[in-house]
Amino acid sequence: MSMLQVENIQKSFGKNEVLKNISFSLDKGEVLAIIGSSGSGKTTLLRCINFLETPQQGKITVNGNTLFDAETFDKVSERELRRRRLHFGLVFQNFNLFPQYKVMENITLAPSLMAKEQIRENGEYMGAKTMRQAQQAIRDEADQLLRKVGLYEKRESYPCDLSGGQQQRVAIARALALNPDILCFDEPTSALDPELTGEVLNVIKGLKSANSTMIVVTHEIGFAHDVADRIIFMDGGLIEEEGTPQQVIDNPQSARTREFLARFNQFGD
Amino acid sequence: MDQFWNVTSELLKGFGQNCTIFGLTLLMAIPLGLIISFGSMSGIKPLKAVVRTFVWIIRGTPLMLQLFVVFYIPSLVWGISFDRMTAAIIAFVINYAAYFSEIFRGGIESIPKGQYEAGQVLGMKKSQIFFKVVLMQVVKRITAPMSNEIITLVKDTSLARVIMVPEMLKAAERFTMQGLIWPLFYTGVFFLLFNGLLSLLFSYIEKKFNYYKG
């Protein structure tokens, strides 16, 4: 049984139907890359999965638990919604780090707030009984994440003193700190200078070797080919083609996919 | 020399009134301004319309006129009246809350949507996002416009004389009527000193926030 199941997602902004009946599933440890031209609805899909937009129709299930069902969603409390969100993490195109906090604090802020709340209500947070223990565990975890993204020595810096690539790596560490089941990336390298994309893509490759389940929206076709187990090509709010990288990128069946890929090949990979 | 000390002490007494208006106005207009700014950004359309109209009226009419309204209208219409100082403070608080609310609104609306969304996907509550993520950034962004408003407030306090609050310019005018002109100009020294101190404080605060850009 798949870890993530997205069924019949439909989302309109006013009269503009941006997602028309999107369905796909994802197994644990699998990496899904979503490609498609600008305006095809890729960002909107990720935002729906992360509850930043509410689809008009559809269902989202993780590990057999229905997290979103358009029929009943208006009855879900804010508190429950916050809990459900934690199944997913989202890395934004433009990082959205908190500028007033150091790198370390960017990573520990949300877990600390969560720990405070859970210790008050349940007397423990991930095994820690006191806030002091929890803080220690959260900081240790953040240290480890920073090592993983290669920024341990920057933990006391402010985001404004980092390069774009470094900022995006901090954003990845921040998302990982909450242990999401599925980590989503929305064009994580589009806002970066070309020479800085490699360091971010390498971090994502590293996560793949550690068996993280990920959905990556990207314009880096070569990277998608290397890292993805499966590729979805989106066009006009629909999944136009879906399959392994070999199927979709090397042997596209749909004319639209071929046209899209041809435009990329013009510029050379 | 006696005369100088006499004038100084009279003016200082008056300046006490200016300081009272200044202090109480700041104390009350900042929280009230924050509430008004929330109203002016509200998703409830009628509330937003009412609040924005109110702010427009307050910002579009002279503070002096507002002082007259608060002081005279209640007694003319309902036969109740505030004492002069209370009336002055009510008018100042309302006037400055309206100005502050626009600064707060500008500051809050200038924070990118992505900051809220980053907080949301990290499972933070709305209140946590506001207090832990947004507020500090707003404070940094509004320090300069707030400094300007607050320095203007110091000078505006002398307007309270139009409803006979015995503030410093009023005291100086009494000397003028006795044929003594210089105390009127001497009042400028008090305002300058006070605003000088405030400027130092504000530049200190701005420096404090310079540890990060953005």
Ligand SMILES: Nc1ncnc2c1ncn2[C@@H]1O[C@H](COP(=O)(O)OP(=O)(O)O)[C@@H](O)[C@H]1O
């Ligand atoms: N908040 C919104 N309100 C109205 N229209 C939107 C909104 N967000 C996205 N859209 C529209 O949805 C379409 C798909 O956008 P998006 O999901 O960002 O595509 P992509 O990420 O593939 O470039 C675009 O036509 C865009 O104008």
Ligand SMILES: [Mg+2]
């Ligand atoms: Mg997009």
